[in-house]
Amino acid sequence: MASGSTFAHRHILGLEQLSREDISHILATADSFKEISTRSIKKVPTLRGHTIINLFFEPSTRTRLSFEVAAKRMSADTFNISPSTSSTTKGETLADTARNISAMHPDIIIIRHACSGAPLLLSRCVKAAVINAGDGAHEHPSQGLLDLMTVKERRTTLSGLKIALIGDIAHSRVARSDIIGFTRMGSAVHVYGPSTLIPKGIDQLGATLCTSLEEAVRDADVVMTLRIQHERQNDPLLPSLREYARQFGISGRILSLAKPDALVMHPGPVNRGVELPPEVADGPQSVILDQVTNGVAVRMALLYLVMGTS
Amino acid sequence: MASGSTFAHRHILGLEQLSREDISHILATADSFKEISTRSIKKVPTLRGHTIINLFFEPSTRTRLSFEVAAKRMSADTFNISPSTSSTTKGETLADTARNISAMHPDIIIIRHACSGAPLLLSRCVKAAVINAGDGAHEHPSQGLLDLMTVKERRTTLSGLKIALIGDIAHSRVARSDIIGFTRMGSAVHVYGPSTLIPKGIDQLGATLCTSLEEAVRDADVVMTLRIQHERQNDPLLPSLREYARQFGISGRILSLAKPDALVMHPGPVNRGVELPPEVADGPQSVILDQVTNGVAVRMALLYLVMGTS
Amino acid sequence: MASGSTFAHRHILGLEQLSREDISHILATADSFKEISTRSIKKVPTLRGHTIINLFFEPSTRTRLSFEVAAKRMSADTFNISPSTSSTTKGETLADTARNISAMHPDIIIIRHACSGAPLLLSRCVKAAVINAGDGAHEHPSQGLLDLMTVKERRTTLSGLKIALIGDIAHSRVARSDIIGFTRMGSAVHVYGPSTLIPKGIDQLGATLCTSLEEAVRDADVVMTLRIQHERQNDPLLPSLREYARQFGISGRILSLAKPDALVMHPGPVNRGVELPPEVADGPQSVILDQVTNGVAVRMALLYLVMGTS
Numbered sequence: 033m034a035s036g037s038t039f040a041h042r043h044i045l046g047l048e049q050l051s052r053e054d055i056s057h058i059l060a061t062a063d064s065f066k067e068i069s070t071r072s073i074k075k076v077p078t079l080r081g082h083t084i085i086n087l088f089f090e091p092s093t094r095t096r097l098s099f100e101v102a103a104k105r106m107s108a109d110t111f112n113i114s115p116s117t118s119s120t121t122k123g124e125t126l127a128d129t130a131r132n133i134s135a136m137h138p139d140i141i142i143i144r145h146a147c148s149g150a151p152l153l154l155s156r157c158v159k160a161a162v163i164n165a166g167d168g169a170h171e172h173p174s175q176g177l178l179d180l181m182t183v184k185e186r187r188t189t190l191s192g193l194k195i196a197l198i199g200d201i202a203h204s205r206v207a208r209s210d211i212i213g214f215t216r217m218g219s220a221v222h223v224y225g226p227s228t229l230i231p232k233g234i235d236q237l238g239a240t241l242c243t244s245l246e247e248a249v250r251d252a253d254v255v256m257t258l259r260i261q262h263e264r265q266n267d268p269l270l271p272s273l274r275e276y277a278r279q280f281g282i283s284g285r286i287l288s289l290a291k292p293d294a295l296v297m298h299p300g301p302v303n304r305g306v307e308l309p310p311e312v313a314d315g316p317q318s319v320i321l322d323q324v325t326n327g328v329a330v331r332m333a334l335l336y337l338v339m340g341t342s
Numbered sequence: 343m344a345s346g347s348t349f350a351h352r353h354i355l356g357l358e359q360l361s362r363e364d365i366s367h368i369l370a371t372a373d374s375f376k377e378i379s380t381r382s383i384k385k386v387p388t389l390r391g392h393t394i395i396n397l398f399f400e401p402s403t404r405t406r407l408s409f410e411v412a413a414k415r416m417s418a419d420t421f422n423i424s425p426s427t428s429s430t431t432k433g434e435t436l437a438d439t440a441r442n443i444s445a446m447h448p449d450i451i452i453i454r455h456a457c458s459g460a461p462l463l464l465s466r467c468v469k470a471a472v473i474n475a476g477d478g479a480h481e482h483p484s485q486g487l488l489d490l491m492t493v494k495e496r497r498t499t500l501s502g503l504k505i506a507l508i509g510d511i512a513h514s515r516v517a518r519s520d521i522i523g524f525t526r527m528g529s530a531v532h533v534y535g536p537s538t539l540i541p542k543g544i545d546q547l548g549a550t551l552c553t554s555l556e557e558a559v560r561d562a563d564v565v566m567t568l569r570i571q572h573e574r575q576n577d578p579l580l581p582s583l584r585e586y587a588r589q590f591g592i593s594g595r596i597l598s599l600a601k602p603d604a605l606v607m608h609p610g611p612v613n614r615g616v617e618l619p620p621e622v623a624d625g626p627q628s629v630i631l632d633q634v635t636n637g638v639a640v641r642m643a644l645l646y647l648v649m650g651t652s
Numbered sequence: 653m654a655s656g657s658t659f660a661h662r663h664i665l666g667l668e669q670l671s672r673e674d675i676s677h678i679l680a681t682a683d684s685f686k687e688i689s690t691r692s693i694k695k696v697p698t699l700r701g702h703t704i705i706n707l708f709f710e711p712s713t714r715t716r717l718s719f720e721v722a723a724k725r726m727s728a729d730t731f732n733i734s735p736s737t738s739s740t741t742k743g744e745t746l747a748d749t750a751r752n753i754s755a756m757h758p759d760i761i762i763i764r765h766a767c768s769g770a771p772l773l774l775s776r777c778v779k780a781a782v783i784n785a786g787d788g789a790h791e792h793p794s795q796g797l798l799d800l801m802t803v804k805e806r807r808t809t810l811s812g813l814k815i816a817l818i819g820d821i822a823h824s825r826v827a828r829s830d831i832i833g834f835t836r837m838g839s840a841v842h843v844y845g846p847s848t849l850i851p852k853g854i855d856q857l858g859a860t861l862c863t864s865l866e867e868a869v870r871d872a873d874v875v876m877t878l879r880i881q882h883e884r885q886n887d888p889l890l891p892s893l894r895e896y897a898r899q900f901g902i903s904g905r906i907l908s909l910a911k912p913d914a915l916v917m918h919p920g921p922v923n924r925g926v927e928l929p930p931e932v933a934d935g936p937q938s939v940i941l942d943q944v945t946n947g948v949a950v951r952m953a954l955l956y957l958v959m960g961t962s
Contacts, residue, residue, distance in 0.1 A: 069447040073391030075419070081693030083721065093423055094442060101393065101446050104419040109695070109724040113713055128921055132714060135944035136721050137689040301438055324445035379757045383701030385729070403733055404752060411703065411756050414729040611748055634755035 039337040043155040043162040046171035047212040055217060059181050062326065062333035068105055069328055078336060079106035082139040086112045087129075087154075088165070089145040094300065095165050095174075098324070099142050102331035108139075126150060127157050134158035140335060143167070161338035169203050174334060175299055176209030178327040180217065182319050183254055185326070186295055191218035196248040196290065197239070198280055199258030199307065200229040200270075206299045207258055211239045224248035225258075225280060226271060245279070245286060252290040255282055256297040257307040277306045287312055295319050349647040353465040353472040356481035357522040365527060369491050372636065372643035378415055379638055388646060389416035392449040396422045397439075397464075398475070399455040404610065405475050405484075408634070409452050412641035418449075436460060437467050444468035450645060453477070471648035479513050484644060485609055486519030488637040490527065492629050493564055495636070496605055501528035506558040506600065507549070508590055509568030509617065510539040510580075516609045517568055521549045534558035535568075535590060536581060555589070555596060562600040565592055566607040567617040587616045597622055605629050659957040663775040663782040666791035667832040675837060679801050682946065682953035688725055689948055698956060699726035702759040706732045707749075707774075708785070709765040714920065715785050715794075718944070719762050722951035728759075746770060747777045754778035760955060763787070781958035789823050794954060795919055796829030798947040800837065802939050803874055805946070806915055811838035816868040816910065817859070818900055819878030819927065820849040820890075826919045827878055831859045844868035845878075845900060846891060865899070865906060872910040875902055876917040877927040897926045907932055915939050 039057055041049065050058070068076055084103045086096055096112065103110045115129065126145075130153075133141065138160045143151050148168035155162040166172040184190050195214045201207045201223050211221045215238035223234060224242040234241055242248040249255055260276060271279065282296065296308065296318040304310050313320065349367055351359065360368070378386055394413045396406055406422065413420045425439065436455075440463075443451065448470045453461050458478035465472040476482040494500050505524045511517045511533050521531045525548035533544060534552040544551055552558035559565055570586055581589065592606065606618070606628045614620050623630065659677055661669065670678070688696055704723045706716050716732065723730045735749065746765075750773075753761065758780045763771050768788035775782040786792040804810050815834045821827045821843050831841045835858035843854060844862040854861055862868035869875055880896060891899065902916065916928065916938040924930050933940065 071391070074393055074447065074449075075391035081691070081695035081725075083694055083724075085717075093425055097395075097421060097423060097443070098446060100421055101419075104393075104421075105391075109721075111717060111720055111724075113717060115713055125921070128924070131941060132920060132944050133717070135941040136718060136948050137694065137945070139694075300442060301435070304438070321441055321445040324442050325447070328446050381701070384703055384757065384759075385701035403735055407705075407731060407733060407753070408756060410731055411729075414703075414731075415701075610752060611745070614748070631751060631755040634752050635757070638756050 039340055042338060042341045043151070044173050044334050044338060045151050045155065045162070045164050046173050047176045047209045047216065048171065050173075050216075052216055055177070055180065055213065058177055058330070058333050058337060059184060061337060062177070062181055062329040065332040065336070066326070066329040068332070069325070074105050075107055076105065077107045079103070079108040079139075079339060082108040082339065083137065084108045084110050084140045084142065084335065085133060085138045085160075086110065086165075087133065087141055087143045088112070088114050089143070089150070090166070092144055092165070094324075095144065098327045099165060099174075099331050102328050102335060105328070106332055106335055108335065126153060130154045130157035134160060140338060161341070163334055163338065166205055169205055169208070171209045171212075172205040173209050174327065174331055175206050176213040177334075178323055178330045179210055179256070179297060179299075180213050181326045181330055182297065182323050183295060185322070186319065187253060190214070193219040193253040194251060195219055195221045195254045195256060196252040197221055197223045197256050197258070198245065198248060198282065199225045200260060201225050201234060201258070202229045202231045203261070204258050208237065210256065211237045215239070219253075222248045222252070226276070229270070246289055249282070249286055250289045252294050254295045254297060255287060255290055257282055259299060259301065260303055260306055273303070273306050281306060282308050282312055284309070284312060287317065293317065297323060300324065349650055352648060352651045353461070354483050354644050354648060355461050355465065355472070355474050356483050357486045357519045357526065358481065360483075360526075362526055365487070365490065365523065368487055368640070368643050368647065369494055371647060372487070372491055372639040375642040375646070376636070376639040378642070379635070384415050385417055386415065387417045389413070389418040389449075389649060392418040392649065393447065394418045394420050394450045394452065394645065395443060395448045395470075396420065396475075397443065397451055397453045398422070398424050399453070399460070400476070402454055402475070404634075405454065408637045409475060409484075409641050412638050412645060415638070416642055416645055418645070436463060440464045440467035444470060450648060471651070473644055473648065476515055479515055479518070481519045481522075482515040483519050484637065484641055485516050486523040487644075488633055488640045489520055489566070489607060489609075490523050491636045491640055492607065492633050493605060495632070496629065497563060500524070503529040503563040504561060505529055505531045505564045505566060506562040507531055507533045507566050507568070508555065508558060508592065509535045510570060511535050511544060511568070512539045512541040513571070514568050518547065520566065521547045525549070532558045532562070536586075539580070556599055559592070559596055560599045562604050564605045564607060565597060565600050567592055569609060569611065570613055570616055583613070583616050591616060592618050592622055594619070594622060597627065603627065607633060610634065659960055662958060662961045663771070664793050664954050664958060665771050665775065665782070665784050667793050667796045667829045667836065668791065670793075670836075672836055675797070675800065675833065678797055678950070678953050678957065679804055681957060682797070682801055682949040685952040685956070686946070686949040688952070689945070694725050695727055696725065697727045699723070699728035699759075699959060702726075702728040702959065703757065704728045704730050704760045704762065704955065705753060705758045705780075706730065706785075707753065707761055707763045708732070708734050709763070709770070710786070712764055712785070714944075715764065718947045719785060719794075719951050722948050722955060725948070726952055726955055728955065746773060750774045750777035754780060760958060781961070783954055783958065786825055789825050789828070791829045791832075792825040793829050794947065794951055795826050796833040797954075798943055798950045799830055799876070799917060799919075800833050801946045801950055802917065802943050803915060805942070806939065807873060810834070813839040813873040814871060815839055815841045815874045815876060816872040817841055817843045817876050817878070818865065818868060818902065819845045820880060821845050821854060821878070822849045822851045823881070824878050828857065830876065831857045835859070839873075842868045842872070846896070849890070866909055869902070869906055870909045872914055874915045874917060875907060875910055877902055879919060879921070880923055880926055893923070893926050901926060902928050902932055904929070904932060907937065913937065917943060920944065
């Protein structure tokens with residue numbers, strides 16, 4: 033188990049704030065925790081008697097479950113709160129909610145919120161450590177870190193790789209965290225998607241905008257696709273799902289342009305036949321379920337490391 | 343505590359798959375666990391560090407609570423997930439949900455789903471043990487087992503009894519599990535209900551269809567009534583509640599046709615004055631609350647036994 | 653830790669049933685538990701293996717969380733149930749729900765319900781200890797007790813104080829519990845609010861009705877404001893929020909009429925700018941967050957004390 037003493041971040045708000053050394057330290061810690069989940073007794077006493085609150089303003093099954101599994105495997109006490117966003121639209125009210133929860137002496141608050149910056153605001157109102165579980169279109173750092181961990185496991189390095197990132201870049205907090213993370217670790221991120229869904233200034237994040245799917249995927253080490261939001265199906269910015277699959281889906285033919293052992297990744301849940309056809313989603317190059325497994329390990333590491341800073 | 347080593351079932355999908363010996367073994371195990379719930383400290387370390395997921399696609403308060411109580415009394419870590427069925431109507435998506443949860447290394451997944459066969463599908467996608475907590479109109483094995491346990495406690499045997507099963511047989515997974523369970527243990531199940539709610543081929547399940555309520559109840563050892571779904575009140579297949587009570591309710595007069603010490607049972611919640619008048623539901627022959635108590639013990643046994651097969 | 657042996661109440665239904673000695677004993681116990689929540693490992697084994705059910709028929713985030721935090725810090729196993737009120741409008745059905753839960757051998761049931769008297773009814777149906785977490789416009793005893801604890805911490809005594817209680821008295825269970833509690837401990841409660849929201853016979857509870865805000869607040873030791881329900885904004889009994897703030901809000905000018913070190917209290921969440929302007933809600937006299945912190949300690953004490961009576 034890596035020592036928490038060299039980790040200086042009280043809050044995990046985004047990959048933006050994490051140095052290359054921080055990220056390496058988190059991934060090494062996650063790697064050391066991964067084995068716990070394969071034991072018969074999947075539990076270590078590390079965070080016994082610690083109070084961890086899942087404060088999810090947006091509905092979530094997978095991320096909430098992953099954090100809760102991570103917390104309980106560290107022996108923490110967990111609490112789930114899902115306030116309706118309607119009652120907390122004003123930042124002032126989020127601050128009040130935060131101060132009230134803080135008065136019950138939690139150790140860590142994990143927050144998901146539709147507004148970018150909500151975790152930062154929270155971190156200024158509470159004594160607890162704050163972990164961002166996704167804020168608006170800003171960042172989703174634990175997802176970015178589990179993506180990095182998954183690639184590092186298979187490639188041994190995160191340096192000098194070509195990452196193809198395909199889809200709705202503009203609305204994706206996963207895309208932002210991945211672009212920041214992979215470029216910081218020394219890899220190149222090539223993005224492609226519907227032109228209406230590529231934000232201006234994407235190159236300032238360090239990504240390279242491609243003009244075709246083929247260009248993005250060619251010789252890539254990793255082909256990462258982003259989820260198209262079903263609920264945006266009538267969005268005039270979006271083509272139909274069928275059209276999307278034809279233009280932006282990763283068929284076997286497209287995948288064959290990447291390196292022979294390129295990894296296929298997706299933050300889930302996959303719209304089968306849209307972002308990925310089943311034979312690619314479930315194919316030998318897919319590491320989508322490794323991403324989920326590593327998510328628990330990364331979150332155990334984050335809970336552990338922020339507690340080392342209290 | 344009975345040894346788990348003689349129990350060969352990795353999953354509990356229905357009573358259909360369980361032999362007479364399996365059922366006896368489960369009931370003996372449940373009987374040995376029952377006392378734990380009467381202690382001041384209602385907790386044994388048996389499943390410490392095990393991850394148990396309640397995956398309920400249909401709303402449920404009682405069954406979910408009963409499983410959660412059972413799991414925590416065995417010291418397991420429990421997680422509740424209630425995906426909206428709307429987002430998982432396609433079997434394909436259930437499989438994806440299953441594989442994703444499986445990647446977090448749960449030990450047991452307890453599933454309730456509106457579609458018959460969903461637990462079977464789940465069991466084929468995951469490494470965890472799967473327990474069916476009710477699937478469509480197919481089976482509800484833990485309910486069937488707690489019914490068997492309750493009768494065995496009072497009658498000492500499950501052989502040679504007459505069980506009257508009254509109500510909406512067609513839509514009831516409880517009815518199916520009970521018919522399979524009681525007939526397998528050597529008892530005779532006599533069914534009666536609105537003719538529109540008796541499925542064809544009920545005799546192939548081993549039950550005897552009666553032509554009157556009196557015939558079904560006469561000399562019965564057990565009078566088991568099924569819940570009429572309030573939400574089906576406008577169903578043309580169903581008489582009005584008042585009419586139902588008159589024709590199919592177990593009045594004191596009807597009950598007097600059964601054996602003098604016949605047991606009155608109901609899977610709950612009772613529609614008072616419909617399936618049972620209050621004086622029968624709360625009367626000396628009612629074992630409805632014993633069913634609830636035994637439900638926790640049966641579920642502790644199931645959790646314990648499937649873990650012995652991992 | 654105070655001994656539970658001198659506490660004779662199996663259920664906590666309201667402050668009405670608690671003597672001055674009972675209240676002092678609860679507050680002393682809560683005071684001894686408060687330190688636990690400031691430890692790194694916030695957990696004592698006192699209620700290990702005990703089953704505590706949060707049965708909330710009304711939505712609640714804060715009170716439910718506070719009870720759940722209290723229970724887990726005592727090492728109890730907690731279970732959350734939120735039945736829709738629609739399915740349990742009949743008292744008969746609440747009784748059935750109660751008996752069913754009781755059959756699973758819970759140690760404590762914490763109930764919130766829209767109907768006054770629901771906790772009393774529950775206590776008559778179950779073997780478990782019952783704690784009222786708010787019933788209709790009747791009582792909210794743990795809130796009343798945490799208010800008493802907060803004042804006692806700052807004033808060292810609860811005797812001879814003037815408490816100004818401002819707002820919607822008629823619909824407030826907090827108001828009732830506070831009036832009963834503070835008067836029982838020897839303080840005087842002066843109430844003021846919209847005349848349509850002052851119930852007749854308020855003086856029979858022991859409170860003094862004032863004819864102006866100034867009269868209520870003048871020389872008060874405590875200025876306690878009640879929350880205006882947003883959802884009642886179109887209620888003809890209520891002035892507009894702007895009008896309410898002007899007539900009943902505690903401005904700095906109004907607060908200056910109270911004793912110089914008067915405490916500002918509110919059960920939360922505050923409608924900022926309505927009951928209290930931000931500078932008062934967050935000002936040096938505000939003890940609103942102490943109320944929240946003390947809520948956990950009071951609830952730990954209640955869980956502990958009712959268990960001493962089993």
